[in-house]
Amino acid sequence: MPGGKRGLVAPQNTFLENIVRRSSETSFLLGNAQIVEWPVVYSNDGFCKLSGFHRAEVMQKSSTCSFMYGELTDKKTIDKVRQTFDNYESNCFEILLYRKNRSPVWFYMQVAPIRNENDKVVLFLCTFKDITLFKQPIEDETTKGWTKFARLTRALTNNRNTLQQLAPIGKHEVSHKQSRLAEVLQLNSDILPQYKQEAPKTPPHIILHYCTFKTTWDWVILILTFYTAIMVPYNVSFKTKQNNIVWLVLDSVVDVIFLVDIVLNFHTTFVGPGGEVISDPKLIRMNYLKTWFVIDLLSCLPYDIINAFENVDEGISSLFSSLKVVRLLRLGRVARKLDHYLEYGAAVLVLLVCVFGLVAHWLACIWYSIGDYEVIDEVTNTIKMDSWLYQLAISIGSPYRYNASGTGQWEGGPGKDSLYITSLYFTMTSLTTIGFGNIAPTTDGEKIFSVAMMMVGSLLYATIFGNVTTIFQQMYANTNRYHEMLNNVRDFLKLYQVPKGLSERVMDYIVSTWSMSKGIDTEKVLSICPKDMRADICVHLNRKVFNEHPAFRLASDGCLRSLAVEFQTTHCAPGDLIFHAGESVDTLCFVVSGSLEVIQDDEVIAILGKGDVFGDVFWKETTLAHACANVRALTYCDLHVIKREALLKVLEFYTAFANSFSRNLILTCNLRKRIIFRKISEVKKEEEERQRAKNEVQLTIPQDHPVRKLFQKFKQQKELRNQGASAASQLDLEKNQLLHRPHSSMQNGEGKGQEAGGSGGTDSCDSGITKSELRIDRAGEARTPAAVTPLLHSPLPGGAGSPHPFCPIPEQALQAALHETRLELREDIQTLGGRLGALESQVAEIIKLLSDKRRPSTGPQSDIFTVSRPVSPDSEKDEGL
DSSP: OOTTOOSSOSOBOOHHHHHHHHTTTSEEEEEETTSTTOBEEEEOHHHHHHHOOOHHHHTTSBTTOGGGOOTTSOHHHHHHHHHHHHTTOOEEEEEEEEOTTOOEEEEEEEEEEEEOTTSOEEEEEEEEEEOGGGSOOOOOSTTTTOOHHHHHHHHHHHOHHHHHHHTTOOHHHHHHHHHHHHHHHOOSTTTSOOSSOBOOOOOTTOBOTTSHHHHHHHHHHHHHHHHHHHHHHHHHHHTOOOOOHHHHHHHHHHHHHHHHHHHHHTTBOEEOTTSOEEOOHHHHHHHHHHTTHHHHHHHTSOHHHHHTOTTSOHHHHHHHHHHGGGGGGGGHHHHHHHHHHTTOHHHHHHHHHHHHHHHHHHHHHHHHHHHHHHSEETTTTEEOTTSHHHHHHHHHTOOEEEOTTTTSSEEEOOOHHHHHHHHHHHHHHHHTTOOOSSSOOOSHHHHHHHHHHHHHHHHHHHHHHHHHHHHHHHHTHHHHHHHHHHHHHHHHHHHTTOOHHHHHHHHHHHHHHHHHHTTOOHHHHHHHSOHHHHHHHHHHHTHHHHHHOGGGTTOOHHHHHHHHHHOEEEEEOTTOEEEOTTSBOOEEEEEEESOEEEEETTEEEEEEOTTOEEEOOTTTOSSOOBOSSEEEESSOEEEEEEEHHHHHHHHHHOHHHHHHHHHHOOOSEETTSOOOOOOHHHHHHHHHHHHHHHHSOOOOOOTTOHHHHHHHHHHHHHHHHHHHHHHHHTSOGGGHHHHOOOHHHHHHHHHHHHHHHHHOOHHHHHHHHHHHHHHHHTTTSOOOHHHHSOEEESOOSSSSSOOEEEOOOOHHHHHHHHHHHHHHHHHHHHHHHHHHHHHHHHHHHHHHHHHOOOOOTTSOOOOHHHHTOOOOHHHHHHHHO
16 A cells, blocks of 8 residues: 555445444345345344344345245235335335244334445345234134233233333333434435445544645654754753744744644544554544553643743753653654655665664763763862863863852853764764774763763664665665676577577567566566456456457456456567467467567568557467468567467357457458468569560461471371380280391391482481481480380281381481481572572662652553562462463
């Protein structure tokens, strides 16, 4: 709790305590007004005794007491009771109910609705009073035929408990109890409390001890207390009569403020032994009178005003001057407030320094009092030259002198300012264990005091400055931990030779994370808190996510608490990759601050900012997705992430929320779906290639060109070879020997092939090209004995299944075919050259005709189309015809 706020001051629901306290003399039930049949949620002991039921038996039964109805219960009254509950009204009834032993009892029943802070009826308060004695005695089978007086006598005899309650009541007590009962059962809003969270109520004239005014006032009193602790010992030791009007007025004002503080303490709450805030004025007064009243009263008496009068006797003045020391008891106020500030290191440090200076001031006053008392020997009326006061007077040039002609006393000596400063100097050097020795005790009293001061000073020095060291260590504990972590990281990076770029990223991440979290381990802090408190803290930490996204609006409190516990906060530095392309997407991320970019195929496809969500809709999918892009932080980002397993577990339990969540949550970037796009660089490259192909000259070869004929023959021979190989593999192995020819016939075939190749005919040329196809295609293959032997070809037309031998083509035939093809190509080239020459001559003639403007018109006209007609074999034939 902040400041000095202590005690159980949190809002609390005190409805039940108020009802129990105010209805201690009645029997009552509390029913839930928001459930069908208004079940009982609480019943006091009085109702249990009155009805004979145990509290466990009454709970969850209808608060209309329908379980106590019997055959004699009035039906109309039952309808009125139910109508009152249905309409959420307040009413009273006289109804006959039956106890657990089925004995009938007349009850005076009152029903009052209880509302909450939203003006909604949440409870019903039903109070009961036994009025059987005031009703006509009930006639049953055992009393049938009896007179009314006899039945009344039996009823009174059977209800001894009621008689005992009514017997001692006098006239005055009856009227008092009736008025109190009316006050308790009064159904207006002033008396009946509300079922809601209420802060502790205090009377108007009572001041809360943790309010702002009381805190400020306590600081003022604390400062004045230190002022008193400094001035009182000084005035007592140096025997000053404050005839100065300014100081007299100031001290009087301080005394008045302390008197006002006494009055305020009579009206200030305090913390009771149970931790509760006590606001009862009577208890406050009694507590203050027993504790601090006497001390505060003695410390604020106006002693200075009494000493200011000149005609006051010296003894009385000395007495009152001594009583001023009682004001030092005001330092008890510091002790009262000390536990409020012990957790603040700086405040404790300042307080310890003030205490050390205050103790040194007190000891300086005592040191001067001892020296002033012993400097003059009252028996011999001589001055002690070994006293530190005499030595100080000689050193500063203000010696003591004896006034024999006047007062007959010693006069002179150092001034009070010099005496006080010197005394404070000596006590400070002694307390800090320095002790220069220029001021030393000489008399027995001074030595005894010095010994005591050194003992006290050693303990005080060790305590105060030992605590100061601890305080400084605590103040710089986080800083030391931060530098230790940085040194460990630097050593790690140096040991494993991490690259410079990665090292800089690691250091930047650590520094930025520390600046955001201040080195606080969130998980460690949450582990200290109980489960309920931990869930509340997590809901607070994730409040931005829950408030900004509509997917969480329909979530119940339990659902939000379950989700909040599973959320984790992640801090990212610029350049950090949250997701890598290809890795599994097992988290859902909510961006709270900062910006990120989504990169697919080295292209930024999305930039995410505050309020965006990215990840995968894994609650709709059965398989785990692979990230199709990289997600990289652009700035320092805070992300709230939840794991896939944790989210699915919550959604599986809260099915209603799962439907709303899946319907309302829209991902800004779904990393499961890959975006299909084309890069501009690729489009430009394709356009350039298309333009280049368009500008290139396309060469077309006629169908009857020898080159085209040559490749066609190669293609035909390849097809025939493939067909022959497949046919040969299907023949039976037993006929292989019949298919072979003698070696001599193979040689004759080769010789014939060579002769055919050398003939130079058209048929030999074609056959040579056809036969050479096999050798060209199989030039890179290894020659085996099987390759040298003849291969089978397709069967002869005349024989059924008779093989047709196919022999390899000799090299001479292949060379002859190539030579003939070369000759044909040469002839075609020469023909093309002749045609190009004819075209050039025709173009020159056309240019000549166009440029010759002086040509006579009477001459023969030549047709330009005829002239420009190219010469071709077909045209020559046409002209010959």
